[in-house]
Amino acid sequence: MIAGALLLLAANAASVLGASAILERVKTGRASLDVLLLLLIRLLLISLAVLAAGLTHGLTPWRLGLAGACALVVLLALRAHRTVPRTRPDVHPWLLAATLLVAARLVLQVWFFSPHLGDALAYHLPKIGEWIRAGAFTREMGLHAHVTFPAGFELVEAWWVVFLRHDALIEAAGAEFLAVAFAAVHALGRTMGLEPRQAWLAALAYALTPGLHLSATSCLNDTAAAALVVATAALIAARAPLPLVLMAVGLGIGVKATTGYALPGLVLLAFLVRGEPGSRVASRGWPGVLATGGLAAGLFWYARNLLWYGNPVYPVGEPGYAQDPVAVQMGPRWASGAANALDLLQYRVYDLQTALGANVDDMAGWGPAAFACGVAALVPAAMRSAAFRRLAGAFVVSLASCLFLIIHDPWCLKYVFFFPAIAALALPSAARESRSIGVIVGAAIAFSFVVTILPYDLPFPAFRDLYRQGWRERSALQEPDAAKGEQSVACLGRMGRAYLLYRPDFSRRVTYPRIDRPEGMTEEAAGARVAYFNPHSAGEHELLAECLRQRRLEPLGESFYRIRRP
Amino acid sequence: MNVRVRVATAVAALSTIAWRLLAVPPGKLWRDWVLLLSAYAAYSLSRRNSRHWPIATAALMAFLLGIYIQGQARHVWTLLGMGP
Numbered sequence: 341m342i343a344g345a346l347l348l349l350a351a352n353a354a355s356v357l358g359a360s361a362i363l364e365r366v367k368t369g370r371a372s373l374d375v376l377l378l379l380l381i382r383l384l385l386i387s388l389a390v391l392a393a394g395l396t397h398g399l400t401p402w403r404l405g406l407a408g409a410c411a412l413v414v415l416l417a418l419r420a421h422r423t424v425p426r427t428r429p430d431v432h433p434w435l436l437a438a439t440l441l442v443a444a445r446l447v448l449q450v451w452f453f454s455p456h457l458g459d460a461l462a463y464h465l466p467k468i469g470e471w472i473r474a475g476a477f478t479r480e481m482g483l484h485a486h487v488t489f490p491a492g493f494e495l496v497e498a499w500w501v502v503f504l505r506h507d508a509l510i511e512a513a514g515a516e517f518l519a520v521a522f523a524a525v526h527a528l529g530r531t532m533g534l535e536p537r538q539a540w541l542a543a544l545a546y547a548l549t550p551g552l553h554l555s556a557t558s559c560l561n562d563t564a565a566a567a568l569v570v571a572t573a574a575l576i577a578a579r580a581p582l583p584l585v586l587m588a589v590g591l592g593i594g595v596k597a598t599t600g601y602a603l604p605g606l607v608l609l610a611f612l613v614r615g616e617p618g619s620r621v622a623s624r625g626w627p628g629v630l631a632t633g634g635l636a637a638g639l640f641w642y643a644r645n646l647l648w649y650g651n652p653v654y655p656v657g658e659p660g661y662a663q664d665p666v667a668v669q670m671g672p673r674w675a676s677g678a679a680n681a682l683d684l685l686q687y688r689v690y691d692l693q694t695a696l697g698a699n700v701d702d703m704a705g706w707g708p709a710a711f712a713c714g715v716a717a718l719v720p721a722a723m724r725s726a727a728f729r730r731l732a733g734a735f736v737v738s739l740a741s742c743l744f745l746i747i748h749d750p751w752c753l754k755y756v757f758f759f760p761a762i763a764a765l766a767l768p769s770a771a772r773e774s775r776s777i778g779v780i781v782g783a784a785i786a787f788s789f790v791v792t793i794l795p796y797d798l799p800f801p802a803f804r805d806l807y808r809q810g811w812r813e814r815s816a817l818q819e820p821d822a823a824k825g826e827q828s829v830a831c832l833g834r835m836g837r838a839y840l841l842y843r844p845d846f847s848r849r850v851t852y853p854r855i856d857r858p859e860g861m862t863e864e865a866a867g868a869r870v871a872y873f874n875p876h877s878a879g880e881h882e883l884l885a886e887c888l889r890q891r892r893l894e895p896l897g898e899s900f901y902r903i904r905r906p
Numbered sequence: 907m908n909v910r911v912r913v914a915t916a917v918a919a920l921s922t923i924a925w926r927l928l929a930v931p932p933g934k935l936w937r938d939w940v941l942l943l944s945a946y947a948a949y950s951l952s953r954r955n956s957r958h959w960p961i962a963t964a965a966l967m968a969f970l971l972g973i974y975i976q977g978q979a980r981h982v983w984t985l986l987g988m989g990p
Contacts, residue, residue: 800987
């Protein structure tokens with residue numbers, strides 16, 4: 341484990357120095373925008389490194405770690421450490437203290453939280469279990485219909501688990517994107533004419549947006565998607581060179597196709613700011629290299645699906661897919677747009693239904709700062725500044741575009757976590773109008789801090805259980821004693837918590853029998869003696885009942901079963 | 907802000923107020939977020955520079971924050987193990 345930790349440190353140091361060395365060639369001269377570029381370039385390097393490793397059987401601690409260590413030695417020899425930006429933030433001491441408090445809590449959340457959210461366990465993370473066990477990308481990624489969706493965020497998660505061969509730090513991937521969101525709002529604020537301290541307040545308010553913040557530590561990709569939309573807007577608003585914008589767009593569509601739904605507003609923004617002075621960079625070649633890398637990292641998943649399945653967005657658009665209970669929408673629909681917009685305005689924005697979490701069930705997850713203060717502050721901000729009107733108009737178009745393209749279900753508003761950024765940007769000017777407004781904004785941010793302590797699917801008793809476990813064994817899965825020693829488990833049921841079966845150190849093999857009749861169980865289980873079956877659909881319930889009736893499965897408890905050979 | 911933007915804002919705010927008055931039951935109007943913000947936008951158009959504007963802004967924000975906390979606090983206390 342110590343060797344793994346050293347390799348992790350070396351690889352991360354190399355990624356920072358590498359990003360910093362590249363930044364030297366594409367610097368815009370605007371400190372805030374350059375910090376955002378540094379973070380984006382680092383994420384691009386990480387994504388490309390994991391992509392290359394996954395394609396060449398190099399996704400192992402030693403292979404990727406030694407490559408990182410070698411890169412670090414070369415970069416140090418080239419004195420890349422001298423290029424690391426050393427800017428002292430201009431921020432009010434109380435605001436800095438609040439930010440450090442949020443950052444410290446985020447570190448604790450990364451450490452003590454363990455993957456726990458159903459969607460992540462069923463279809464985002466099982467592919468990471470397969471990749472880490474195989475040391476390469478695999479065709480097997482689990483049973484859920486959406487395992488083939490773009491996995492740009494999973495590349496960064498894989499980075500945080502591969503060196504330790506353990507998922508203790510997997511939530512750090514989301515935390516990195518939360519930092520991108522913070523830097524992007526700060527950069528946008530500076531471009532909109534906010535003073536550094538005001539831009540910092542806006543960035544902190546946005547980072548504490550409940551849906552965005554809780555998603556960052558829930559292994560979902562919605563924080564990453566939102567952060568990349570806001571980052572793209574920041575680059576466009578500052579008139580950064582087009583290739584740098586394309587780099588961010590590429591990373592975004594690689595994380596989640598829904599980032600593309602926000603593009604109409606971003607294109608409008610580019611049109612509206614076309615007359616503003618642009619940001620110049622020293623190198624002509626490097627922006628093109630970064631654009632190529634970003635687009636390659638993003639389009640990889642669509643090309644892979646085209647190669648494997650003949651459909652870049654597989655399984656969307658396939659015959660029968662529309663009847664799938666978890667089907668996503670294909671193309672715009674007026675009915676979805678109207679229903680999504682009305683639900684958002686009329687009740688979801690109140691965040692009333694339940695406690696907040698990454699999936700924001702039947703809520704918006706925009707939080708008290710945006711709901712109570714930010715949207716009201718938009719009114720004077722838009723009245724005062726034409727630049728702000730342009731930005732707000734672009735965000736509204738992106739929001740509307742998304743609402744028409746996403747299916748109307750209780751969770752759809754997690755795809756528009758980028759929008760509260762515009763409300764956050766309006767806050768600082770309003771807070772400066774009078775002391776009482778400042779106090780209310782402060783109270784709203786304080787309550788945002790409270791509602792982002794735990795997500796609703798990790799209530800205090802469940803968190804306490806995780807806290808009491810040692811970090812090596814920390815897992816949200818309860819296993820019966822009879823299953824604990826099993827080195828191989830067959831996972832049935834598409835919505836089960838498949839990822840947890842791998843164990844935190846990926847020491848267990850998981851097989852995915854694709855059966856609709858009990859007779860196939862024995863062969864498809866591929867030698868596993870224990871099955872995990874958490875049925876959701878009527879067909880899965882019938883299959884389980886039939887397996888039990890034929891005595892092919894014997895209950896062990898907690899959704900585990902002994903597989904009995906006939 | 908030029909005249910065209912002012913007129914567009916006024917039309918949007920007044921149309922939205924009319925929509926909410928027609929669509930929302932009278933007993934729930936007092937806490938309708940859309941209505942309150944539209945009324946605030948209309949007020950800001952005409953009284954942006956008055957000395958009462960910051961007070962009205964603070965009052966609206968405090969009221970909305972109260973509504974939000976009233977709805978969410980019970981959930982979060984329960985989640986954190988401090989509720990009933």
